[in-house]
Amino acid sequence: MDQPRVKRVVIAGGGTAGWVAAFGLVRQLGPLLDITLIESDEIGTVGVGESTIPTAHTFHKYMGIDERAFMSATNSTFKLGISFENWAHDGDRYIHSFGTLGRGTWLADFHHFWLQARAQGFAADIGDYCLEHQAAAAEKFAIGEQASVNYAYHLDATPYGQYLRTLAEARGVKRVEGKIRSVQQHAASGDIEALELESGERIEGDLFIDCTGFRGLLIEQTLKAGFEDWDHWLPTDSALPVQTESVGAPRPYTRAVAHRAGWRWQIPLQHRVGNGLVFSSAHMSEEEARALFATELEGTPLFEPRLIRFKAGRRRKSWVKNCIALGLSSGFVEPLESTSIHLIMIAVTRLLQMFPFGGVTPDVRDRFNHMADREIIGIRDFIILHYHATERDDSEFWRYVRTMDVPDTLKERMELFREHAHAYQDSHDLFRVDSWVQVLLGQRIEPQCWHQVARTMSDDQLKGALGALQSNIAKAVQAMPQHGTFLPRYLGA
Template identity: 45%
Template sequence: MTDSAITKIVIVGGGTAGWMAAASLAHVLDADRISISLIESENIGTVGVGEATIPPILKFNELLGIGEREFMRATKATFKLGIEFSNWGGVGQKYIHPFGDFGTDIEGIPMHQFWLSQRQRANYQYSLFDFSLMVKACQLRRFKHPEYRNPKSVYAGIHYAYHFDAGLYALYLRQFAERKGVIRYEGIVKDVQLDPESGNVKSVILDAQRKIDGELFVDCSGFRGLLIEGALKTGYNYWSEWLPMDRAFAVASEKVEDPIPYTKAIAHEAGWQWRIPLQHRNGNGCVYSSHFLSDDKALEKLLSGLDSRPLAEPKQLCFKTGHRRKFWNKNVVALGLAAGFMEPLESTSISLIQTGLARLMTLMPDKRFSETTKSLYNRRTIQEYEHIRDFLILHYVASKRNDSLFWKHIRGLKLPYSLKEKMALYEDAGRIMQYEAGLFTPSSWLAVLHGQGIVPKSYDPLTLRFPVEDVQKRLDAMRNLIARAASAMPMHIDSLQ
């Protein structure tokens, strides 16, 4: 180890972001040479609304060597195969955004292109969603683990994530991290000391004048951004012009039925509501724009929409969608809400923490804190945020709703060019190009574009070299196989048992 190597890492803030950082860094780095400290206060609550995840969470747990059964018992988790969107395309309409692909490609051409061509050439009547095993499993409330050892099996293509109690997950990771040698300090940060020459954060001062020195600091202090903003004045890029949601109420409610293997996202006149099934309770929330709905009306909407008795007083969250102008500034890396906020419509918050950590470990610095390294980290992270931003905007602008001032406002949005181009490609011939390093696959884009009623004018002309009769047989065989496979899966509740 050279004199320039990092030996002290300080994480400011606990919660899901802080303890994910502590657990992964402690697991990957040499504990004999690098000390990792985490500062948090039990007097400062966490947001705690993120209870739904997307499939990359499996890789995070796998990296740490966390067994699924132990993890699910500790966090009261259930399985998640997708998200059901109700009232988005129009009032009374619903569809499921599944994890995983629609059918299988035919000679390198996406399956949905054959479905589109068959609709126009032969008036094919079956739904595109009949070609998703995850959609059929959600509708039947079934679940099965992927059969990775049998790549030819229809079950090899299963993708899933979890619903879990974020507070219990943070506690589980805290115990994991402390076993790995992470030192936890209970206290509130009162002051931050900067190095007068470099401008880097040198130490944080806690109550009773306790001083914690560090070399690399990870800011997980939530919206306040104590280091990235409070000390370094990094600045923030706001996306309210495209995503006007700025508030939410969240509350847990009693469990009333066996949990389903998907999240629910239900649009209303000024935003949307979520329902997340855990083993022991349900998570509920109402996301809204305060310009179009009052706090009192939003709270009333949340409580009137519950399926069961609330277990606590609803918690309000105020936010501005967007991100820090730099995620890595000086010797501070921001994660979680300290880095930015993307509304939880597609359950991306925990995944963004995960990818930020993966990027940090790939670009682990020494005390020089190379500008080249920080620039690459920031550029890649901004790209990721922008790709997610576009996908979230799509849910709103693809709607045909015009029944409230909010939805009328949405219809007048001027779109980012990147999204405008993506929608135009699909509207022209059903083409969906993968974003470079994009979190969401073409199948996810297809689910939302098609689910909300956007109909392409044409289709890929390469499909024309296949006779209509042959395509019909292949599609029917694919659809029937998926239907049989879904029906043969165990019930979700049985899989949890």
């Protein structure tokens, strides 16, 4: 190959997906590409998406993003997990933390030892054997000191896009303001040749990235990729996001509090709190949702919540012809486990690794699509689990999700855990064994049996091992500062 055949990359849309893609591409492959991003201030962005998972931390590291500068610019706080409240039962609470549970062996994961100890009456709560869990519960946080924690961020979505935009433009990404009026395709191949703006400007490219949000202007409206609907498994389809004034120090975790037709989030930033009520419009009207939200909100709202409608599902193909969909244009599971920005970052990483310098071919597209499908399906199952494995039957919504037929892939996982306490992470799965175990147990799926390896130890040995783990973690957490104290110190505020 004398010269790369794909050089001109055109990104349609400047939400989180557009700017993450633009910055990732220019940061890693800048000298090889001409990158243009088109966005329309008139249309705007979805403007939510404030909770992330540890991929954000890793991605930023790969991209050379300065953590302190990014956190200061986006009012970010640290996140150690999610507190699920009222999910399996009204009044229940468990934390899905980003940490590792105890210490397993090659023969059996830690929870098998813990289940044996619990059966014998001397196990503490499983979260007591996890540093991130205990730190989150105590609202503590530290990095760079004795204990290293696995963490993510809560961030302000709008300044996040602006921050990435500044970095991307400084490295040569060209931003064009304007509304895309039409998508022009090659008559024979159907490949996209150019995007025409309302101003009449025509922007040509070799590879197009559709980051136009739910509308999927290129991937769906033009290339008809198709959409696989998952709303029969994930019936929540509406959200009322609103910001409130902070009422206390920011907690290092997201709260996900279930209600009779969905749940609400609470995401603490440095200067305010992001909130949102997610609900199923088939089970709750907008008026009822607004009334419920008003009674549950802590802190003064900074504006009237605006309604967002969404649909759970995925684009049947994220890469069609010479167009790749990223972000909401490629699908949306629902925000419960904060996985959308993760999916954007993983897809950008994959694109960087598989960049079609030699031209787009069916093989590279198929491989990309195969990986994208498997990832989002794994996430879908994990999220359905939170709804389906519940003892709640206090409303039509909970009775529906509790008794609905779930995907076979999830059915099999739940049965395996119920019968044998086995949990696993397949090669394409985002969520580790520790995540599955925390949520399976948190949703009250009780294993009938588990690996019996712990019986090869004496009671004293097992008790001693668990006790040492628990007290070492407790000591490390005790030495940590409160998150609200650490944060300004770390950021030099």
